[in-house]
Amino acid sequence: MxxxxxxxxxxxxxxLANRCITLLESGKWRVMYIDMDGRPEVCLPYGLDHxxxxxxxxxxxxxxxxxxRDVISTLVHELxxxxxxxxxxxxxxxxxxxxxxxxxPRQARKLHLAMGRWLAVPxx
Ligand SMILES: [Zn+2]
Numbered sequence: 001m002x003x004x005x006x007x008x009x010x011x012x013x014x015x016l017a018n019r020c021i022t023l024l025e026s027g028k029w030r031v032m033y034i035d036m037d038g039r040p041e042v043c044l045p046y047g048l049d050h051x052x053x054x055x056x057x058x059x060x061x062x063x064x065x066x067x068x069r070d071v072i073s074t075l076v077h078e079l080x081x082x083x084x085x086x087x088x089x090x091x092x093x094x095x096x097x098x099x100x101x102x103x104x105p106r107q108a109r110k111l112h113l114a115m116g117r118w119l120a121v122p123x124x
Contacts, residue, residue, distance in 0.1 A: 013102035016095060020079035021107060024114040029082055031075070032120045033067040042122070056081035062120075072108060073100050075115060 001009065023029065036043050040050040048055050048064055054074040055064040063078040065071055077096040080087065087095070103111075 009098065010102040013098045014104060014107065016080075017076070017099050017103050017107045017111075019083055020076055020099070021110045021114060023079055023083050024075075024111065024118070027118060029061050029063055029079075030118040030120055031063045031065055031115050032122070034064050034122055035066060035068060036064060037066045037069060045122075054078045058082075058085065072103075072111060075111060076100060076103070 024031075034042060034046070034048070036046075036048050036050060036055070037053050038050060042048075043050040046057075046064065053066040053069040054077060056078045057064065063075065063082065065074050065078065073096060076099050077092060080092045080095055080099075084092070
């Protein structure tokens, strides 16, 4: 990738990250920390896939995140699903990689702080 291309990609990635941040800050979605990966009994009440590390539940407006895995990249992935419901899984996965490659420390902090505001756990 040329310098010009990589600058363009960085700008694109950070804009995308900002759209995720705006959605999370809006409070329209909550985040639930859950130990879903490999635990069918934990997933059952929520209808989650026990082979996943995150899920975007459009009906419940909830992003389920396995806190034992890579939280920020999973959060970005699920936010992209929430923000762009028409995107296929492959595109979400590709854009997640791009966002994570260029996410700035300030953006990472915004994601953390916004997530903390809406963070739930099972049984509450
Ligand atoms: Zn996905």
